[in-house]
Amino acid sequence: MKSSSDVASRTVRLLDSIHGLALDQRTEGRQSLGANPSRGKIISYRWISQCCSIVLSLLAVPACALEVAIDVGHGINDSGAISARGRSEFSFNQALAPVLQKALEGRGIGVRPVNFDGRIANLRARPAAAAGADFFISLHHDSLNASELEIWAWEGQTLTYSDRYAGYSLYVSQDNPDRSTSERCASAIGAMMRRAGFVPTRHHYPKRAWADETNAVHYYDNLVVLYRTTLPAVLFEAGVIKHRDEELLLQDPERMARMADAIATGIAACLYSGR
Numbered sequence: 060m061k062s063s064s065d066v067a068s069r070t071v072r073l074l075d076s077i078h079g080l081a082l083d084q085r086t087e088g089r090q091s092l093g094a095n096p097s098r099g100k101i102i103s104y105r106w107i108s109q110c111c112s113i114v115l116s117l118l119a120v121p122a123c124a125l126e127v128a129i130d131v132g133h134g135i136n137d138s139g140a141i142s143a144r145g146r147s148e149f150s151f152n153q154a155l156a157p158v159l160q161k162a163l164e165g166r167g168i169g170v171r172p173v174n175f176d177g178r179i180a181n182l183r184a185r186p187a188a189a190a191g192a193d194f195f196i197s198l199h200h201d202s203l204n205a206s207e208l209e210i211w212a213w214e215g216q217t218l219t220y221s222d223r224y225a226g227y228s229l230y231v232s233q234d235n236p237d238r239s240t241s242e243r244c245a246s247a248i249g250a251m252m253r254r255a256g257f258v259p260t261r262h263h264y265p266k267r268a269w270a271d272e273t274n275a276v277h278y279y280d281n282l283v284v285l286y287r288t289t290l291p292a293v294l295f296e297a298g299v300i301k302h303r304d305e306e307l308l309l310q311d312p313e314r315m316a317r318m319a320d321a322i323a324t325g326i327a328a329c330l331y332s333g334r
């Protein structure tokens with residue numbers, strides 16, 4: 060992330076170069092207009108003013124940098140669901156978090172890592188660790204009810220799976236203090252995921268009501284990480300790790316980067332448009 064001094068020195072360099080170009084233009088104006096040098100000055104000042112407004116509007120993004128708290132769902136002591144091949148949900152969440160961090164930072168958005176080491180056991184400590192950031196996203200991977208699972212053997216282990224459902228989904232809480240931004244950002248993330256070719260899962264409906272059916276956003280009001288917070292918050296389920304094919308896809312680095320890119324684009328679009 061760029062520091063404010065980097066931004067300031069970049070501003071000075073850009074304004075210097077514009078000033079230099081403007082001086083050239085003013086000289087040119089005098090030469091070409093000959094009898095009316097004052098007209099050259101008017102053209103130059105208008106040109107400076109236009110350039111400055113363009114530069115300042117470009118610089119406004121890093122100068123007002125946003126910060127997103129990324130929460131790695133579950134942890135060392137509560138590792139969440141177990142995939143069809145026996146990998147913990149926590150390890151899927153932990154692998155996706157730095158990929159999303161990179162995608163956000165590539166857009167000039169700062170990241171506050173929450174529970175990247177898996178040591179936060181208390182759910183309420185997660186939103187507390189995010190206080191002061193602009194947005195909170197909790198990363199998870201989806202599972203299914205025990206009644207929907209079948210048994211299979213994988214590398215000598217007896218495990219459970221279901222190939223019935225696959226895809227991403229999102230959750231927001233109606234009790235979040237900034238419900239409208241939470242819903243807007245969840246929809247933006249879901250929309251960017253679809254645009255990037257990811258398919259949502261719809262198996263949580265009707266148990267979880269739709270906040271935005273098209274983009275697979277549900278209400279889940281009493282999730283601690285979503286309502287025990289002071290900032291807009293979304294819980295993201297990247298895919299179903301009980302699905303044997305999707306489990307493998309969710310570990311593909313190229314696909315993970317594409318997913319992170321879609322999430323980051325959605326967050327950036329939502330937060331910058333709300334400013």
Ligand SMILES: [Zn+2]
Pocket residue numbers: 132133139140148199200
């Ligand atoms: Zn989870």
